[in-house]
Amino acid sequence: xxxxxxxGGGLVQAGGSxxxxxxxxxxxxxxxxxxxxxxxxGKEREFVAVISWSGGSTYYADSVKGRFTISRDxxxxxxxLQMNSLKPEDTAVYYCAASRPYSxxxxxxxxxxxxxxxxxxxxxx
Numbered sequence: 697x698x699x700x701x702x703x704g705g706g707l708v709q710a711g712g713s714x715x716x717x718x719x720x721x722x723x724x725x726x727x728x729x730x731x732x733x734x735x736x737x738g739k740e741r742e743f744v745a746v747i748s749w750s751g752g753s754t755y756y757a758d759s760v761k762g763r764f765t766i767s768r769d770x771x772x773x774x775x776x777l778q779m780n781s782l783k784p785e786d787t788a789v790y791y792c793a794a795s796r797p798y799s800x801x802x803x804x805x806x807x808x809x810x811x812x813x814x815x816x817x818x819x820x821x
Contacts, residue, residue, distance in 0.1 A: 698722040705815030718792030734788035743803040
């Protein structure tokens with residue numbers, strides 16, 4: 697029903713920037729909250745940011761607030777994650793995720809039904 701493709705990861709130095717993209721296909725994007733999660737080696741997948749496509753509201757993890765910005769372009773069915781002032785601890789595989797139509801945004805992985813394949817972000821010190 698919904699397919700997500702992540703892209704934009706890469707290797708950057710601390711303090712640098714990256715812009716991740718998540719291209720989505722489906723029928724109900726405008727009403728589905730979209731989130732970004734990340735998973736570092738040896739750690740569980742953690743919440744990064746979420747955006748409500750119906751209202752444009754956003755919410756961020758404390759660890760990235762002020763540095764990361766989530767946005768969306770409904771015409772292109774694409775969600776973005778602009779990452780600035782990157783730190784080595786931001787190194788992880790980043791996944792975009794789609795929740796459920798008209799649902800409230802969530803920080804929990806269990807609230808998301810569809811996931812991208814993941815894109816690697818590596819920040820060197």
